[in-house]
Amino acid sequence: MKRKVYLDDLPLERAIERYFAHLQEIGTLNPGPPELIPAEEALNRVTALPVYARNSSPHYHASAMDGFVVHSTSTYGASESTPVQLKVGEETVLVDTGDPVPAGFDAVIMIEDIHYVQPDLIEIIHPATPWQHVRAVGEDIIATEMIVPANHQVRPVDIGAFLAGGVNDIYVHPCPRVALLPTGTELVQPGSELLPGDIVEFNSRIFGAMAKQWGAVALRRDITADDFDSLKTVISSAVDEADIVIVNAGSSAGSEDYTADVIQSLGKVLVHGIATKPGKPVILGEIKGKPVIGVPGYPVSAYLVMELFVKPLVYRKLGLHPPDIKKVEATVSRKLVSPMGVEEFVRVKLGQVSDKIIATPVSRGAGILMSLVRADGMIRVPRLSEGYNGGDIALVELFRPLEEIKDTTVIIGSHDITLDVLANFLRLKYPSSSLSSAHVGSLGGLSAIKRGESHCAGIHLLDEETGDYNTTYVKKLLPGRDVVLVNLVYREQGLILAAGNPKNIRTLEDLAGNGISFVNRQRGSGTRILLDYHLSELGINDDNIHGYEHEEYTHMAVAAAVKAGAADAGLGIRAAAQALGLEFIGIAEERYDLCIPVEFMETPYIQRLLEVISLTEFKEEVVKLGGYDLRDCGKVMWHSNKARENLLLV
Amino acid sequence: MKRKVYLDDLPLERAIERYFAHLQEIGTLNPGPPELIPAEEALNRVTALPVYARNSSPHYHASAMDGFVVHSTSTYGASESTPVQLKVGEETVLVDTGDPVPAGFDAVIMIEDIHYVQPDLIEIIHPATPWQHVRAVGEDIIATEMIVPANHQVRPVDIGAFLAGGVNDIYVHPCPRVALLPTGTELVQPGSELLPGDIVEFNSRIFGAMAKQWGAVALRRDITADDFDSLKTVISSAVDEADIVIVNAGSSAGSEDYTADVIQSLGKVLVHGIATKPGKPVILGEIKGKPVIGVPGYPVSAYLVMELFVKPLVYRKLGLHPPDIKKVEATVSRKLVSPMGVEEFVRVKLGQVSDKIIATPVSRGAGILMSLVRADGMIRVPRLSEGYNGGDIALVELFRPLEEIKDTTVIIGSHDITLDVLANFLRLKYPSSSLSSAHVGSLGGLSAIKRGESHCAGIHLLDEETGDYNTTYVKKLLPGRDVVLVNLVYREQGLILAAGNPKNIRTLEDLAGNGISFVNRQRGSGTRILLDYHLSELGINDDNIHGYEHEEYTHMAVAAAVKAGAADAGLGIRAAAQALGLEFIGIAEERYDLCIPVEFMETPYIQRLLEVISLTEFKEEVVKLGGYDLRDCGKVMWHSNKARENLLLV
Known part of the structure; x- marks a missing residue:
């Protein structure tokens, strides 16, 4: 077996271009065959075909008021001086809101506007215009009209319109199935007793939740040991069952990193290694027309690779455009040095102090998951930049809404455990607010x-x-x-x-x-x-x-x-x-x-x-x-x- | 039974104030008792208590590199001219990334930086600093530290941090249960054969999907006829089973509108009728400490009442602040007259033409569900305003992201069915784009x-x-x-x-x-x-x-x-x-x-x-x-x- 020892250093945009062009060419980016599901259960699903109304709504001429139906011609000339009298049951009929307008009538007079002369005789003093207070057939929806086009993500009101239009089942794109394959001899399931060297397998749970958020179905598999043949078996079977396969990890070029070799032996490795930090040891591959991605083991690297490559894949297969990431311009609080030649993703805490949004970098290690938990956003330092000076403006991709960030008390200084208690009570008392604390010591504060x-x-x-x-x-x-x-x-x-x-x-x-x-x-x-x-x-x-x-x-x-x-x-x-x-x-x-x-x-x-x-x-x-x-x-x-x-x- | 015949005309903000103050007072706005669930299944749930780490991560000193562990003191003085030799197995041990650093060692030297003198003897030419290339215990998470506070909506990375920190179950606020009671003798279930006078019961399906989107659980009940006693029975039992009860409709003051009377007979009506258009005939009530809301029958009114009153209730019971509604300033395309004394919610289509966002009102009837399906946003015309002149700027609450609106081709003019086909193909070919067509005739175009x-x-x-x-x-x-x-x-x-x-x-x-x-x-x-x-x-x-x-x-x-x-x-x-x-x-x-x-x-x-x-x-x-x-x-x-x-x- 030929082993590849060094990783490429492909710029991110080139990696994306190369990989997606290949997947486009082999037809992998298209949604799967449409699935017919009950309209009632279609919330957030994406239409595969336009939805056309089968019935009109209303499907009959309906009174829009409590009142009397009349034929408008029989009311012409009515005025205070020349009231018109109508025989109930013959020339007019009492109706409630929603009742059908019987044949031969074309208008409704509100109950407030009539005067009873006798129990079976009413008098009106204004003529009715044709179709007044009538909800005509199709006033809301006309049979055959398009309710929503294809590639439309279904909202609650759409479901109402489908049912009102007599459409009880609709065709949607299937949810892409994403197989998650945790690999590594050192991995143990959460809840296991931990021995030195054991690492809790939590990455696949992060990936599963991300996939679910994007509208995919996660198929999480058991842990596979670092062994070429075992890996080959599980990847093969995942390719048969899923639309997208994620192998985590073994994606680098170390002595026990088999992922690239296995993918190459079953299909094709298009990219191995990109010029980002974290995220470098990624593998972008394809087996039998399915995307197979080797994701690095460190959780921050892994998260980034999921966001950069898997998220757009899932959205493409759903017929959707990924939602735009909200961004904000922020003042970088202190010098942020970043290596040339590498696109670096720096997690930052954000807070509004006076009229400026201040971005303060948190821990930059690829292994520090808490840097993602604690961060409010991320700065992409471009490949050909060496970073920022304190006071520079940088564009920050937001992890939480700007309004929430603006509602955050920023405390920087010495660490004390009391601050956790404070953060918690603040949140309980004011659910929209939060406390952001950075620990840089008293003088730093x-x-x-x-x-x-x-x-x-x-x-x-x-x-x-x-x-x-x-x-x-x-x-x-x-x-x-x-x-x-x-x-x-x-x-x-x-x-x-x-x-x-x-x-x-x-x-x-x-x-x-x-x-x-x-x-x-x-x-x-x-x-x-x-x-x-x-x-x-x-x-x-x-x-x-x-x-x-x-x-x-x-x-x-x-x-x-x-x-x-x-x-x-x-x-x-x-x-x-x-x-x-x-x-x-x-x-x-x-x-x-x-x-x-x-x-x-x-x-x-x-x-x-x-x-x-x-x-x-x-x-x-x-x-x-x-x-x-x-x-x-x-x-x-x-x-x-x-x-x-x-x-x-x- | 005393019947109330006229509705109040309470300004919206007063209605909200009165109702929520009452619910606050009786403790109804607090979340229910915490629920213990597996951390893996906690995506989008809201923490009821702060989550503290049980284990540190890593829970042992781990090598961050493939290399040799050493005790830093044994490397002092190493240089090109004075290399230091270490005996493998005694003074140094070979480790892979993630392996434990054995007791007695405190640093790792990368495999690339050593030189083999003999298979069991290595030579180094740089001293190791203490703890270099070692992921110390707790580098990511320290046992007992707070991972997230209470009232925090769980994201994918949080799940990873819980598991990494040894927390396999967490306490979350229960999802509020919202009972949905469709009422009306004229209602039939979707899929029924329709006779004149039949109305398809779709509102409860819209409400159910809305509730689900907000994080609640919908309990949809069968249709109840317009009958005081039947209504009383179903409302009573819903109050026992759910946290929030929605009665749709019978909320006005017509001859078959029993909802207010039933609520009053079982509990308390705090507001009946608000000065909005649509949405006026709303009932805000309380039975046995549970909010019971009478929602009007017309779908647009119903949707608004759900948004205005039920949504904030659900979020409060989840310990969250409702997400801010995105707004944009738009130019109103033509005169928009709105009655004084009533806060009107006008649905609009939006499009960016040249450098302006143009808002064009769509149908204003409360019965036109398609006005919500087609709208891109909504203008609130204040109670004390008579509307807007063409060219005025109005604030629009957005129904879809601004980027999507900016990516919309606006066609206004004569209606042709071909435009539906065009809209559909456009969306298929460019998932981020859409066609917005308004039908005002050729001259209007x-x-x-x-x-x-x-x-x-x-x-x-x-x-x-x-x-x-x-x-x-x-x-x-x-x-x-x-x-x-x-x-x-x-x-x-x-x-x-x-x-x-x-x-x-x-x-x-x-x-x-x-x-x-x-x-x-x-x-x-x-x-x-x-x-x-x-x-x-x-x-x-x-x-x-x-x-x-x-x-x-x-x-x-x-x-x-x-x-x-x-x-x-x-x-x-x-x-x-x-x-x-x-x-x-x-x-x-x-x-x-x-x-x-x-x-x-x-x-x-x-x-x-x-x-x-x-x-x-x-x-x-x-x-x-x-x-x-x-x-x-x-x-x-x-x-x-x-x-x-x-x-x-x-």
């Missing part, structure tokens, strides 16, 4: 405020001189900016240690030497400043702490590193240790405040936040996390404008 | 061209002096406008008569007197001009034609009137007679052209049209309709600019 990228910052910055929290830094870093500090929590910082404290660590001094490995927080975080403050107080040199340069961005990441044995100790909050069942030795209580530019104080972004943190339910939930004190929660601790501070404090 | 409201007009205008078609009128009505006439079809006009021609009508002369009733086309239509021309040729006075003032807007409407016995004869095209199985006596062949402003000739709007009418399949389909001759189809018949005409004709 103040920089974001300075650059106008956020509505508030979470900070806990110890002034080593005075022992005071936050005010010194705010004065120094935001000179002339009118801001308010509102307390969120006091929290306990300390050593996070393995359960049972096997290395018997008691103090910060124990970290130096002794073969103890440490996991640190990133430069600029309040926790890092706290550590450095204590180390210098104790006269301990960084170099003596093994792992000082191993940086994590959140308390939970530090706790997780300790939990996994990657480090013996870290500095962080009690809640993080408690969440993972770790040992904790308290070192200091620190004040965690929200720094809020005064111009946002009265906006819903901040007012809702302040409302939520004042709720008893919120406070109870936070206390449960452990290590928190809420004695000043919601209190204004400081205001850069002294006069106003006093007002606010009242 | 030229006016629309003049006002810049359409891309082309379908016209068949006989010059009574010369016997020529179209050019005379175009010259007269569009002076100075550079337009092209492209032939679509020749078609046969004649008398449309009942099957078997029972009144033995042979010529136009037979229409005068003799007790023959006629159905006419509207003033300005080419067919009306043709009739008037022939009548004057024959010296027949309009007054002698009974029904001359009974106007219809399309050939099919004329044929339908004859079919239903509302008239003995009408003038129209053979295809209309043939479609309904009627008798036809030919009178004239006429030329039906497309009048196209030259500035649109090269746009996709027109180019696609010209492409489609040149297709053999299109022509074959048209010929099948009967009475058409396509000898000049697609040919330029005339050009206002003589020099260019010759060019085009070559």
Whole structure:
């Protein structure tokens, strides 16, 4: 077997062009043979043929009012001075709305407009015009008229019109069947007990839900081991059963990547490798006239390949054009470097701060699924660009509606678990709103405020001189900016240690030497400043702490590193240790405040936040996390404008 | 039983306020008790609780590359001049991507960067930094972190993150159950044989599809007759089974409208009658803490009431905010008069002509379901407005995406059945495009061209002096406008008569007197001009034609009137007679052209049209309709600019 070792680097647009041209040529992009289904069940299906009415609606001349039917000629000349009298049962008949207009009559007079002379004799004082208050046959739908054309996605009102027009069954395009083949010896089904090296097979579930959203039917298959022959068998049978086959993964060129070879042995590989990041190791193939696509294993790569290649395939087979992706122009918050020669898809968080939409990149790793969960959109950095400078405008493809993004409170700064609780209560109380929090440390949070990228910052910055929290830094870093500090929590910082404290660590001094490995927080975080403050107080040199340069961005990441044995100790909050069942030795209580530019104080972004943190339910939930004190929660601790501070404090 | 005879006229916003305040007060707007479902099946469901990760992902330190794991300290000092050698199996181990990093190691060196000295000895020339090429525990998801908050609608990537985080079941809000109770003695199920007075019960199918689209579960019940006690029984039982109850109809104040009385007898009517058009006879009630809504019978009223009241109810019970309705500012094409004191919802067709979005009202009757099927959007004319003048800007709520509307060819003018065939082929060939045709007669079509409201007009205008078609009128009505006439079809006009021609009508002369009733086309239509021309040729006075003032807007409407016995004869095209199985006596062949402003000739709007009418399949389909001759189809018949005409004709 000839093995292909290097991947191509085909530009995305060339890959799309080459692949779809081939599929077009062999007729694969056309919908399958029409399917006859009940009109009632046709919601969101796509018509394969135009739908023509079989009956008219109404199918008889119907009275549009409660009243009397008449023949218009018998009412001519009626006026107040020359009323016309009509014999009920002969010259006129009482009808309700919807009743048929009997033969020989052509108009209806409303019940309000007649006068009873006798029970069987009415009098009118206005003539009726022919067809007044009559819903004539076909007023709504005329038999044989086209209700909707072919390639029309059926809406609720269409279903009504089909039934009104006597069409009880319609021809629709079949839903394309997408076979999903998870492959990999390391994969296990969700719910299995996990051993080191096991990876939960969740990609096919993402693909299945995507396919369903697009209008396809997903056929998910069991996991296939990395073995050429097994793979060949399952791909062959999937090609027979489905319209589109997705093989995940084995799409790269490693020692156990058989997908390309199998596709080549059964059919044809048209593209192997594209110049995108993530998404590079894709295989675009065809077997027996069916598209077979090798999708990379990392979830972000896989998601992109599904969006870029499988989505348009599904829509084409449905006779539809994929819905346009909504886009917005946003200001890139900081320098975003991207390699030349590669089209990069950078996930970003978005928020409207003052009058600008700000885009802040989230984690760029292809393996970070949470970067997709957390992102509000995606920037495509073109192949021949090196990226953006902070302040540049970039086009962002939206993952959620712009209105929702505009309704999002943006908090950038230090990480605290309380922010998750806050996000949750905010959403419960205001379903249209949300909280977007980015964890860049306290100093990073103040920089974001300075650059106008956020509505508030979470900070806990110890002034080593005075022992005071936050005010010194705010004065120094935001000179002339009118801001308010509102307390969120006091929290306990300390050593996070393995359960049972096997290395018997008691103090910060124990970290130096002794073969103890440490996991640190990133430069600029309040926790890092706290550590450095204590180390210098104790006269301990960084170099003596093994792992000082191993940086994590959140308390939970530090706790997780300790939990996994990657480090013996870290500095962080009690809640993080408690969440993972770790040992904790308290070192200091620190004040965690929200720094809020005064111009946002009265906006819903901040007012809702302040409302939520004042709720008893919120406070109870936070206390449960452990290590928190809420004695000043919601209190204004400081205001850069002294006069106003006093007002606010009242 | 006290009967309420008159409806209120409550402004819409007051009705919403009153009703939702009441429902809020009694707790009806909250979601039901959470439901535990498999995460895999949670697409589009809404979380009732925040979802916290149970496992970290990865749950072990995983190699991110194919390569050798090492302890970083053992690589310090490696360089080209001082390479470091490591013993395979002791100081280093070969791993594949995804393999666990064994205890005692903390970095991976890529396979490309090592050199084999012996099979069990490798050499490296760069030191490894701690944790390089290692996916540390929790790199993607850390156990206990919040994956999504409550009130979050689940997307495909969320499902992946739940499973990756070890969460196999999640709590979601239950889908609200909406009971749909069709009521009315006149209603019959779709598919029944129709007798005069029978109305097909299709409203509940529209409601069911709407409810499904919003995320609710529809419980459709059988038809209930208009009878107080039966109604009481079904409403009672629906209240016990569902979260929201829809009674359709009996919501007005007529003699058989029991809905309000029944609701009042079981619970409470909060609003009966609102100041909207359509939608006025709505009942907003509550029984045992459940919303019970009486929805009017006319489909357009019913649709509106569902949108205005039921949709927000469903979303509230799902913990979601209803998605914002997309809106666009459009130029109202002609005067739109709307009564003061009533908020009117006017359905409009939209199209982009040059740089303006043009809104043209369609039929305004509450009974015209096709007005919703055909509409692209809706204008809300405020209660205290009398409407719009032609050229005014109005805000339009969109029924389909703006991009699709911008991709629509707008044809306004005379009606011809061929346009349906054209619309269909256009859609088949270009799934993103569509044809919007409005039928206002030939002269109306030229006016629309003049006002810049359409891309082309379908016209068949006989010059009574010369016997020529179209050019005379175009010259007269569009002076100075550079337009092209492209032939679509020749078609046969004649008398449309009942099957078997029972009144033995042979010529136009037979229409005068003799007790023959006629159905006419509207003033300005080419067919009306043709009739008037022939009548004057024959010296027949309009007054002698009974029904001359009974106007219809399309050939099919004329044929339908004859079919239903509302008239003995009408003038129209053979295809209309043939479609309904009627008798036809030919009178004239006429030329039906497309009048196209030259500035649109090269746009996709027109180019696609010209492409489609040149297709053999299109022509074959048209010929099948009967009475058409396509000898000049697609040919330029005339050009206002003589020099260019010759060019085009070559």
